[in-house]
Amino acid sequence: MSFPKDFKWGASSSSAQIEGAYDVDGKGLTTWDYEKKKINPGTCSFKYASDFYHHYKEDIALMAEMGFKMFRMSISWARIFPEGEGEVNEKGIQFYKDVFKECHKHGIEPLVTIYHFDLPAALEEKYNGWHSRKTGEAYVNYCKVLFENFKDDVHYWLTNNEYNVMIYYGAIDMMTGKANDLNALYNTGHIQLVYMAKAISLCHELCPDAKIGPAPNLCACYPATANPKDTIAAMNMEDLRNNMWVDPLVFGEYPKSINQYFKYNNIVLDIQDGDMETMKNCHPDFIGFNCYGDETIEHCDFYEMDWDSLVGADNRDMSYLVKLTEKPGVGKAISNPFFEVGEDGHKFDPYCIRVTARKLSDRYRLPVIITENGYGRPDTLEEDGSVHDRYRIEHLRRMIEEMNTGIEEGALLFGYCPWSAVDLVSTREGISKRYGFIYVDRDEDDEKAKTAEMKRYRKDSFYWYKNVIASNGEKLD
Ligand code: BG6
Secondary structure, three states, X not given: OOOOOOOEEEEEOOHHHHOOOOOOOXXXXXXXXXXXXXXXXXXXXXXXXXXXXXXXXXXXXXXXXXXXXXXXXXXXXXXXXXXXXXXXXXXXXXXXXXXXXXXXXXXOEEEEEEXXXXXEHHHHHHHOHHHOHXXXXXXXXXXXXXXXXXXXXXXXXXXXXXXXXXXXXXXXXXOOOOOOOHHHHHXXXXXXXXXXXXHHHHHHHHOOOOEEEEEOEOOEEEEOOOOHHHHHHXXXXXXXXXXXXOHHHXXXXXXXXXXXXXXXXXXXXXXXXXXXXXXXXXXXXXXXXXXXXXXXXEOOOOOOOOHHHHXXXXXXOHHHHHHXXXXXXXXXXXXXXXXXXXXXXXXXXXXXXHHHHXXXXXXXXXXXXXXXXXXXXXXXXXXXXXXXXXXXXXXXXXXXXXXXXXXXXXXXXXXXXXXXXXXXXXXXXXXXXXXXXXXXXXXXXXXXXXXXOOOEEEOXXXXXXXXXXXXXXXXXX
């Protein structure tokens, strides 16, 4: 195994999905806190989540027991600015100071996402969220407060989580956007890129010792066959799905191949004077990326998108995303027949990280870190407090093996933070879909969760990951 000596082993989380305490200590509401935003009937809300707010010491101690070098977490914007802008909530600042202190006490480096989907509701109401540059201005001001307050505590920052997925999931008003207005959706992406670039430059100015990068969701893009037309379709997809979300921050320009898709879909980015220069001059220190799988693309001739079949704003199942990946002007997504199959029958692509990390390293010549990757599914808590999640171990083991080969082949990977450290609330499937190394004892019932003890249990994957980290990736069985 050839993981670098100081490789950052850890895991990830996000404020809305883990913290709970949605209305405690002055926190404002976010677009995720409304009852009506409950995604799938029968699943819990984000209000109480895993109650990390009151369990952070215990959780961080468990992460330390696993040997974590890094913990990816996010700050809830509405805990710092209950209204998204204006008055700072000092109790919010104090909470994160305490969390960072706890991490450092255990030798864990916090990797801090500035904004992970949970927009302050006030900004959605006042400005229609990321449709307005006013939200961007509030964001940069929020970043300034973070950089000033946490200069000594945080050495690794991430800007916005999956700003590209927010486009694909645009129908969901809990994130931002309108279902059938691709032009508006892509413009929210452009606005985020411009203001993320401002945040990156501001970070360099205010925290010269810190490093900062973006955290898009990127995937391997494979051609369906050896037909050259499929290769071109896959290249188009890679430009639209991956490169257009990083190129502007590194090169100050969008890839040209997206133009045919934009033209076909009547998308015109509102690029204002100075936007591209702002992006070109921001110089991220590394690229963080969430990586769960692939897009396998075959050539297809242009066709009309049937928006009506994409159903309503609350439909966030995967088929919605898949349909959006059938992109006129790009190609058509098909399912990949070469996936590996786990013991429990789930299909997955362990090559996705290796392929994507190599491509990113070649294209940008910047260090890269995996900010998410993992396998969510229900787990069973046995009477003796054990959780036998062999399927998760098997999934992560294959990812780590391929990641290791990727490093040998030249990928500039410096860390791995799979999703997630502690069980948390899935964006679509409640708490029943679990990702953590640490089991949280609660179910979908919010009323019960309000007062539940939410006891923590070590899963089998906890002990396995502990050995992986202790052996720096040598012991994977
Ligand atoms: C990533 C998000 O896309 O996927 C996380 O950044 C999310 O917030 C994760 O939880 C897993 O997806 P899901 O839908 O199971 O929550």
